[in-house]
Amino acid sequence: MDSRSSILYLGIPLGTWFQTQVRVSLLFPLLLVICIHRLGVPVGVAVTVLVFLSVLVHEFAHVFVARGTGGEGDEILIWPLGGLAFVRTGPTTSSEFFTAAAGPVSNLLLLVASLSALAMMRVPISADVFHLLEIPNVTLETTVARDVLLLMASINFKLMCFNLLPAIPLDGGQMALSLAKTRMEPLPARIRILQVGQVIGLLVAVAGVLMEDVIPVFLAFWLTIYNLHEYFLARISEAYDEPITLQEFSSDDRESPRRPGMIERWRQRREEQRILREQQERAEAERRLDELLDKVHREGMSALSEAERRFLTRASARYRSHEH
Structure with a gap:
């Protein structure tokens, strides 16, 4: 998704932090509406804020690791499905891999920090913290600190798991692509990972139907459409890299210029x-x-x-x- 003229890339500037322009997507309020509808006002607002902060840390992790491995990063866009860090990795496999891996690692660190704080408070960790779709049953009325930490742990667990799926444009897909390019040329490697992404999208859709939850189905639809779109573009690019000539059927030895x-x-x-x-x-x-x-x-x-x-x-x- 490189064309920044799309509505997906329109955003409100929040300033420049650590030499990085930060914007929030005009679509981000949709997340707030959905969270309030499903969770109520207090918890819905809290979840939206924690998602924003977690995604911001996630994207800055991409930027910092890209800079540290010979690349650059100068812009972050926070949008409903997560975030986009516009980075240029260094010219090495390790830069590509670790820049992508930095996002899920940051979520893991936030998860561990939240769980450690809960352990110090002697708060029992319920299984719903590690549920892929549900969040802990909290009220934010009397035990605010505990509830916020439970939400932070749950959100970062979900962000980490989702981003590790081996499907482009997720971090797991970028990590898989960087490794695949060590065994084949970049374009065939991208085509292979895009095929895997389509399968992942279908599997997530099936899981959503079985769990009777619309969120996995929506995410699966987005993943599948995105990977199909990029797959067809890659195939077209592959075809035009080896142009078809009609010399065999020509009645003239000279090849006419092709527009x-x-x-x-x-x-x-x-x-x-x-x-x-x-x-x-x-x-x-x-x-x-x-x-x-x-x-x-x-x-x-x-x-x-x-x-x-x-x-x-x-x-x-x-x-x-x-x-x-």
Whole structure:
């Protein structure tokens, strides 16, 4: 889902945190409406807030690990089905894998922290905390701290399990894709994982029907449609990478020039936009680098902020790699 002109990508800016623009989707209030309808006002509002905070931590984990493994991340969008961190991983399998894995790991850490706090409070942990669909039966009336911790543990358990499903665009699918690309070319690997994602979607739908719950059915519908859409795009891309020629049926030895098709023109425009974006980013990086070098020359390294030092280190490493 790369086209940010879709309604799925429209959002309200919440500011820039840790050099990352954070926005909340215009569709996010739907989650609040659903939670209040199913759980009542106090618990519904609490669940929505805790989901927002958990997803925010989840997405920042992607951003930080991407930066730490040679990539970049500059934007987060919180939306009803979770979040989207717009990151560019480093050029290694480990960067791709660990950037994707960072999200579920952050949910695991929040789960463990919540359970540890409950254990210190000597609160018995009920089985419904680990239910994949239901949340603990809490009221938020007298034992607010306990109830919030139970909800936090339950929400992060669900987020972790859902995101570990091996289906794109979930983290489990991205992790599986990074491993599959070590055994085959990127496009065939993506096609294979998208096929797996379709099967996962159908299995989740069957589970939802058996449990008589609409939420798994809705999630399965979304997963299946998304993976089918991406699968057909990948197949079209695969076909156009090896164009079909009609030379065998031609009456002339000279091949007539072929007008690019719609998909090919779209790909050309995407490539031109990518090149232009890279040129603009490179020019901006060089301008900022010149400013920092001038600042170092005038005031010394001690005058640089931590963010400026990180940028200077990344720029130096990038220039050294280009020289080699």
